[in-house]
Amino acid sequence: MPQNDEPAQGHRSEAWKTAVTVVGEAEPPAFPDGARVVTARVEFPPGDPGTPPHRHSGPVFGYVIEGEMLYELEGQPPRVIRAGEAFWEPGGDVIHYQDANHRTDVPLRFLATLVCEPGKPLLELVDERELEQRRHRRAPRTA
Numbered sequence: 001m002p003q004n005d006e007p008a009q010g011h012r013s014e015a016w017k018t019a020v021t022v023v024g025e026a027e028p029p030a031f032p033d034g035a036r037v038v039t040a041r042v043e044f045p046p047g048d049p050g051t052p053p054h055r056h057s058g059p060v061f062g063y064v065i066e067g068e069m070l071y072e073l074e075g076q077p078p079r080v081i082r083a084g085e086a087f088w089e090p091g092g093d094v095i096h097y098q099d100a101n102h103r104t105d106v107p108l109r110f111l112a113t114l115v116c117e118p119g120k121p122l123l124e125l126v127d128e129r130e131l132e133q134r135r136h137r138r139a140p141r142t143a
Contacts, residue, residue, distance in 0.1 A: 029090070034118035035115055035118060036116050037116075039114075041109065042109070042111075042112060046107060048101045049098075050098060050099040050101065052125055052126075053097050054126055056123055057120035058091040058092070059088065059090055060112050060115075061113045063087075064081050064082060064085055064087075064108070065109040066083050068083070068103050069102060070101075071087055075094075075138070076139055078139075091114075096123075
């Protein structure tokens with residue numbers, strides 16, 4: 001007789017047929033030889049401004065687990081990404097301006113899977129001088 005936590009012999013679940021929901025899709029550039037893929041959990045407290053402007057050496061695929069992220073990439077207006085939604089960025093030379101916690105009452109938690117070029121860090125902060133030089137590439141901001 002099977003235990004409560006063991007499936008009955010011969011029983012196959014049908015849940016797999018509807019278990020997958022695609023939440024994001026992108027066509028990334030080719031990955032360089034020796035690239036590494038890192039999945040990281042990021043957590044910011046309520047109201048936190050997040051990481052200063054930065055860039056990643058390769059593409060980033062992300063998923064918000066809890067809260068709301070104020071997200072802004074170079075050339076795109078800021079937008080809010082809510083729990084259950086995915087995001088992606090191409091990496092390379094594109095500046096990632098914001099990943100702030102948009103809420104002041106709940107933490108922000110998200111997963112990010114980063115493709116990193118060999119010998120490069122997960123992220124590189126962008127200095128004020130470069131931000132000023134590239135100011136024309138930033139999408140106009142309202143309010």
